[in-house]
Amino acid sequence: MMDLFIDAARLMxxxxxxxxxxxxxxxTMTISNRISFILVGGFVALxxxxxxxxxxxxxxxxxxxxxxxxxxTFFLCGxxxxxxxxxxxxxxxxxxxxxxxxxxxYASILGGVLTVGLIEFRKxxxxxxxxxxxxxxxxxxxxxxxxxxxxxxxxxxxVYPSTIWMQALHQ
Numbered sequence: 603m604m605d606l607f608i609d610a611a612r613l614m615x616x617x618x619x620x621x622x623x624x625x626x627x628x629x630t631m632t633i634s635n636r637i638s639f640i641l642v643g644g645f646v647a648l649x650x651x652x653x654x655x656x657x658x659x660x661x662x663x664x665x666x667x668x669x670x671x672x673x674x675t676f677f678l679c680g681x682x683x684x685x686x687x688x689x690x691x692x693x694x695x696x697x698x699x700x701x702x703x704x705x706x707x708y709a710s711i712l713g714g715v716l717t718v719g720l721i722e723f724r725k726x727x728x729x730x731x732x733x734x735x736x737x738x739x740x741x742x743x744x745x746x747x748x749x750x751x752x753x754x755x756x757x758x759x760x761v762y763p764s765t766i767w768m769q770a771l772h773q
Contacts (some may be wrong), residue, residue: 608651612767615644616696619737620755621764623689627751631738641692648767660699661688665702666695686750693758701761708757716753 623637649659673687690709697705724744734740740746762768 606650609771611644611648611651612771615648616641616653616762616767617759619644619694619757623725624755625751626750627685627755628741631740631747631749633682633683633689633751635685635688637685638688638692641689645692652770660690662698663693665697665699666691669694669702680755682750683747686754689751689754693754696767697758697761701765704764705757705761708760709754712756713748713750716750717748720748 619640621638623633626637645662646659648654649662650686663664669692670687673682673690676682677684677687693705694702720741724742724746728738728742741749
């Protein structure tokens, strides 16, 4: 019974929270602290529940800590939002060193595509179908922000199937 619960957690926690983070950033341009707390708590619960060695947990924490330090610096420079910084760090905690580079590469590429897409979207008049929709007007605003959490979440979901969490399902 416990194995079933752990397998369900592997399949549900990370992907569900990532999808929620992306949609939240898309519609509100914010990523709640609760999202990062749920990711950290979910990681700890799953790591303990699967018997992950303490040393490996520390390695994952190191990856998350490094990403938090770098992205917090980016936040202080005004390059990313605080929610993006915390989401990237919590994601790195789940992925660990083994998948961190892939994640950062995908997030950079997807973030670039998202940014260019928004720049192009903002060159045209907002379609009448979207007029009056706060989220659409916020995305369309010239010089407005980029909901980078979308790129972070999609990159995480691209990498997640190759992690220890999902590979364990195939054993």
